Amino acid sequence: MEAQEFSVVGKRVPKYDGLAKVTGRAVYADDIRLPQMLFGKILRSPHPHARIVSIDTSKAKALPGVKAVITGADTNKKGFGYGKDRMPLKVDKVRCVGDEVAAVAAVDERTAQEAVKLIHVEYEPLPAVFDPLEAMRPGAPLVHENVQNNISMVWPFSDGDVDAAFQAADVIVEDEFRTQYIHACSMETHVCVARFEPNGDLTVWAPVQFPQIYRRDLAELVGLHWAKLKLIQTTIGGGFGAKIDLEPIDAITVLLARKTGRPVKIVYSREEEFVGARPRQPTIMRLRLGATKDGKLLARDVHIVSDNGAYNAWGSHGMMVSMMTAVSLYRVEANRFLGQVVYTNKPYGGAVRGFGNPEITFALESQMDILAEKLGMDPLELRMKNANQPGDITPQKVKVTSCGLSECMEEAAKRIGWENRKNLPPGRGVGLATLLHVGGGARIYRSDGCGAVVKVDEAGGVTVISGSTELGQGGDTVQAQIAAEVLGVPIEDVTVVNSDSSIKLWDVGSHASRATFIAGNAVRLAATKAKEQLLSVAAKKLEARAEDLESRDGKVFVKGSPDRFLTVGQVVRYGLLRVGGDVIVGSHFYDPPTEDFDSSFRGNVTAALAFGCQAVEVEVDRETGSIDIKKIVAAHDLGRALNPMLAEGQIEGGVSMGIGFGITENMIVQDGVIKNASLVDYKIPTVADMPVVEPVLVETVDPEGPFGAKGLGECPTVPTAAAIANAVYQATGVRIKDLPITQEKILKALRYRALAESPGSQVHEFGGPAGG
Amino acid sequence: MKQRIRMVVNGEPCEVYAEAGATLLEVLRDDLGLTGTKRGCGSGECGACTVILDGRAVNSCLTLAVRARGKSVLTIEGLANGPELHPIQEAFLEHGGLQCGFCTPGMIMSAKALLDENPNPTEEEVKAGIAGNLCRCTGYVKIVESILAAAEKMRQQASVP
Numbered sequence: 060m061e062a063q064e065f066s067v068v069g070k071r072v073p074k075y076d077g078l079a080k081v082t083g084r085a086v087y088a089d090d091i092r093l094p095q096m097l098f099g100k101i102l103r104s105p106h107p108h109a110r111i112v113s114i115d116t117s118k119a120k121a122l123p124g125v126k127a128v129i130t131g132a133d134t135n136k137k138g139f140g141y142g143k144d145r146m147p148l149k150v151d152k153v154r155c156v157g158d159e160v161a162a163v164a165a166v167d168e169r170t171a172q173e174a175v176k177l178i179h180v181e182y183e184p185l186p187a188v189f190d191p192l193e194a195m196r197p198g199a200p201l202v203h204e205n206v207q208n209n210i211s212m213v214w215p216f217s218d219g220d221v222d223a224a225f226q227a228a229d230v231i232v233e234d235e236f237r238t239q240y241i242h243a244c245s246m247e248t249h250v251c252v253a254r255f256e257p258n259g260d261l262t263v264w265a266p267v268q269f270p271q272i273y274r275r276d277l278a279e280l281v282g283l284h285w286a287k288l289k290l291i292q293t294t295i296g297g298g299f300g301a302k303i304d305l306e307p308i309d310a311i312t313v314l315l316a317r318k319t320g321r322p323v324k325i326v327y328s329r330e331e332e333f334v335g336a337r338p339r340q341p342t343i344m345r346l347r348l349g350a351t352k353d354g355k356l357l358a359r360d361v362h363i364v365s366d367n368g369a370y371n372a373w374g375s376h377g378m379m380v381s382m383m384t385a386v387s388l389y390r391v392e393a394n395r396f397l398g399q400v401v402y403t404n405k406p407y408g409g410a411v412r413g414f415g416n417p418e419i420t421f422a423l424e425s426q427m428d429i430l431a432e433k434l435g436m437d438p439l440e441l442r443m444k445n446a447n448q449p450g451d452i453t454p455q456k457v458k459v460t461s462c463g464l465s466e467c468m469e470e471a472a473k474r475i476g477w478e479n480r481k482n483l484p485p486g487r488g489v490g491l492a493t494l495l496h497v498g499g500g501a502r503i504y505r506s507d508g509c510g511a512v513v514k515v516d517e518a519g520g521v522t523v524i525s526g527s528t529e530l531g532q533g534g535d536t537v538q539a540q541i542a543a544e545v546l547g548v549p550i551e552d553v554t555v556v557n558s559d560s561s562i563k564l565w566d567v568g569s570h571a572s573r574a575t576f577i578a579g580n581a582v583r584l585a586a587t588k589a590k591e592q593l594l595s596v597a598a599k600k601l602e603a604r605a606e607d608l609e610s611r612d613g614k615v616f617v618k619g620s621p622d623r624f625l626t627v628g629q630v631v632r633y634g635l636l637r638v639g640g641d642v643i644v645g646s647h648f649y650d651p652p653t654e655d656f657d658s659s660f661r662g663n664v665t666a667a668l669a670f671g672c673q674a675v676e677v678e679v680d681r682e683t684g685s686i687d688i689k690k691i692v693a694a695h696d697l698g699r700a701l702n703p704m705l706a707e708g709q710i711e712g713g714v715s716m717g718i719g720f721g722i723t724e725n726m727i728v729q730d731g732v733i734k735n736a737s738l739v740d741y742k743i744p745t746v747a748d749m750p751v752v753e754p755v756l757v758e759t760v761d762p763e764g765p766f767g768a769k770g771l772g773e774c775p776t777v778p779t780a781a782a783i784a785n786a787v788y789q790a791t792g793v794r795i796k797d798l799p800i801t802q803e804k805i806l807k808a809l810r811y812r813a814l815a816e817s818p819g820s821q822v823h824e825f826g827g828p829a830g831g
Numbered sequence: 832m833k834q835r836i837r838m839v840v841n842g843e844p845c846e847v848y849a850e851a852g853a854t855l856l857e858v859l860r861d862d863l864g865l866t867g868t869k870r871g872c873g874s875g876e877c878g879a880c881t882v883i884l885d886g887r888a889v890n891s892c893l894t895l896a897v898r899a900r901g902k903s904v905l906t907i908e909g910l911a912n913g914p915e916l917h918p919i920q921e922a923f924l925e926h927g928g929l930q931c932g933f934c935t936p937g938m939i940m941s942a943k944a945l946l947d948e949n950p951n952p953t954e955e956e957v958k959a960g961i962a963g964n965l966c967r968c969t970g971y972v973k974i975v976e977s978i979l980a981a982a983e984k985m986r987q988q989a990s991v992p
Contacts, residue, residue: 071927073924073925073927074924074927074929074930076932077923077924077929077932078924079932080929080932080935081907081916081920081923081924081929081932081935081939082867082907082908082910082911082916082920083865083866083867083868083906083907083908083936084867085932086866087869087933089866089869089870090860090866092864244967245931245933245967246869246871246877246879246931246933246934246965246966246967246968247869247871247931247933248871294931294932295931296869296931296932296933297930297931297933297967297968298931299967326870328872328873329871329872329873329874329876329877530931531930531931531932531933531968532930532968533930704926704927704973705927707927707972707973708927708930708968708969708970708973711969711970711971711972711973712930712967712968712969712970713970714970715967715969715970715971716967737872737874737876738871738872738874738876738877738965739874739876743965743967744970744971745962745965745971746958746961746962746964746966746971746974746975747958747962749970749971749972752970752972
């Protein structure tokens with residue numbers, strides 16, 4: 060079906076939740092005030108690794124206004140998260156600066172803050188390990204006593220005879236790349252509000268991306284029967300993966316609420332958000348790539364060490380995403396991957412936007428340009444030659460259905476002026492990078508489904524009860540559009556309900572860019588069922604056959620005779636208000652036609668793949684090394700743009716995070732301590748940092764996605780850093796292999812090269828030392 | 832000891848009793864229940880707490896409440912006229928200038944302060960006007976578009992007698 064035939068899909072519909080947000084009416088968790096509510100504060104470890112010898116809470120408890128002080132001793136000492144390796148309040152030892160040790164609930168924030176300072180903890184500092192390579196060596200201090208060499212998880216994959224393929228290659232490149240700590244840095248910090256009801260049930264208000272799993276895990280952790288915990292998801296002020304799941308703040312809030320018998324709220328300060336919320340963890344990546352002399356990719360070998368910090372959490376699984384790109388982006392005959400997740404006494408990783416993909420793509424796409432130069436080939440031509448095509452099956456057995464990779468590259472290259480790149484003035488350069496990401500869900504859990512209910516009521520209104528979660532990305536809006544399109548009602552008549560866990564159906568959660576694809580299909584199919592009922596009832600009243608009826612603009616009529624209509628409300632009332640009447644409601648649980656990975660990481664885990672290409676023009680001042688990004692063209696294969704305005708918004712926002720990853724952001728951790736835990740020193744892009752951004756929506760119309768749509772949310776953050784690195788190389792001849800690409804690094808590299816090129820120089824390598 | 836503060840908030844005279852060290856942000860949110868203004872950092876770095884104090888955009892998290900004594904404060908809640916939105920609010924909706932919405936009240940107030948002073952800003956002037964407002968979701972592109980569109984609408988409305 061062509062886009063112009065749709066009435067509301069494909070249109071620039073304003074955000075469903077927009078009115079509440081522009082008037083200040085939207086309720087975020089910190090806006091919640093409940094009668095008798097107390098305020099909680101957490102005491103955190105100042106040591107990266109230490110035994111907790113004793114905790115004296117007496118002075119804190121004695122402070123007027125303090126209603127409860129809790130420590131690990133007040134918990135059931137259960138762990139949670141992958142490997143159940145962390146507790147909400149630590150009992151025996153702390154494993155990173157910021158580890159939660161005690162908490163206070165008091166009548167106001169100031170009192171709670173004072174009380175926390177009065178808790179005296181005696182620590183016995185232990186030897187700590189901060190470098191993941193050191194941590195893996197025998198004899199390194201163990202972060203978790205039962206984990207040998209601090210290697211928590213290993214993610215291996217192999218397809219084809221990689222060593223033979225390298226033997227056959229004419230050209231081989233081998234490089235090491237490093238990426239830094241990044242913070243998700245949503246404008247809303249973490250918050251949790253908890254209240255026990257008179258009958259012992261628990262209500263929790265929190266900006267959480269994973270409603271039903273969070274609910275189950277939190278209930279289990281605090282020893283409450285799961286069915287008695289109701290989660291109300293508040294308006295989320297940005298998630299980006301950091302608000303996916305259960306965190307210590309949630310259990311601590313509940314424990315304080317239980318102990319005091321009053322509602323409790325905990326809000327992170329901005330500094331605490333840096334220390335206590337999950338960042339993107341650093342990586343060390345070694346890549347080897349082999350090709351024939353005319354640029355056919357034969358062999359690829361990737362080894363990543365993930366500096367995952369003190370606990371597993373979600374960060375431990377980022378390797379799964381890195382693995383997919385490392386073995387699937389481009390057609391490569393033989394692929395090998397090894398990911399090692401390492402414990403260190405540092406902040407621990409989460410699932411920040413892209414979740415392992417921006418990191419590996421920075422490495423892989425930088426190396427493709429290195430290879431292109433060695434081959435004497437145009438970097439675009441090298442990529443086009445090896446591009447994934449529709450119908451391919453990746454080494455992991457993922458089916459490539461719709462695929463616009465080549466088209467994205469063509470568009471990005473054309474619009475950045477690729478043909479003219481050699482004629483740019485000195486100091487200017489153009490670079491590009493591509494991406495591959497899951498776009499049709501991601502079966503990392505037993506179910507990858509989402510349930511939706513669509514109700515058409517007697518007033519003619521439509522209510523969509525969606526299992527999905529709106530983070531700000533526009534999920535609610537798009538789902539309303541889908542329901543409106545299917546049912547043929549004005550979008551203004553559609554209400555979306557999705558915040559109460561006792562009402563909404565199950566969904567894994569908003570992650571992996573899956574909401575539009577999975578929830579969209581759930582809503583589409585639920586709406587289709589409701590429509591069948593609607594037309595069946597209308598058919599009786601209109602004395603026609605249901606298949607001859609059409610529903611448009613809130614009216615149902617025989618095709619071709621729009622003057623003889625019933626409003627949707629009239630149809631519903633006709634079917635309802637009678638002896639033997641019935642309501643009109645459709646429900647559907649959409650679990651995509653995918654499969655789990657087997658033990659070798661093979662399986663069609665996603666129903667569609669998203670692709671894209673970004674091209675960047677930079678200007679580098681070769682006297683100072685300062686980088687000015689002039690323009691970014693971001694071409695994304697999103698299947699179908701259900702709402703082009705929101706899709707552009709995701710691209711523009713994702714690119715800004717990509718710019719941060721590439722050049723401005725670096726959470727500096729020294730001896731386990733975050734040195735720049737503030738928005739002044741951790742530099743997310745401001746409006747002044749943004750170049751011209753040109754989003755290009757490439758529509759390949761996916762066969763499985765709702766109206767052809769695929770996932771987009773994380774994709775725009777994935778290739779930006781690599782494209783910038785490639786552009787900087789074109790502009791200056793220096794290749795920076797560790798992020799962020801800073802003025803200092805460029806200047807150092809330029810000077811180093813100048814030295815190397817000077818007559819009689821003993822220096823033989825360009826680019827400076829790794830990490831320079 | 833609590834201080835008595837009389838000020839005009841969103842056109843309404845009001846009186847609160849607050850500690851000397853209380854910020855305007857705390858008084859607005861906690862004492863007056865105007866939670867539209869957000870706390871993003873508490874140290875004047877993000878702009879989410881922006882309100883207009885006697886015509887000037889300020890970070891309310893850095894403004895002592897007592898400084899608002901006798902002054903006029905405009906928050907996001909005071910912008911619309913009943914069901915009639917301010918052109919800036921309308922423009923943000925129409926042009927997609929918001930996603931999660933957390934920075935939005937502060938962003939809109941900065942935009943209002945800018946346009947009240949400079950009804951015909953260039954794109955660079957708009958960027959300077961919101962340079963103190965951080966946004967993590969939008970990349971600022973549609974925020975700037977929204978403000979420019981609002982400026983045009985407001986100029987059109989002003990020219991209609």
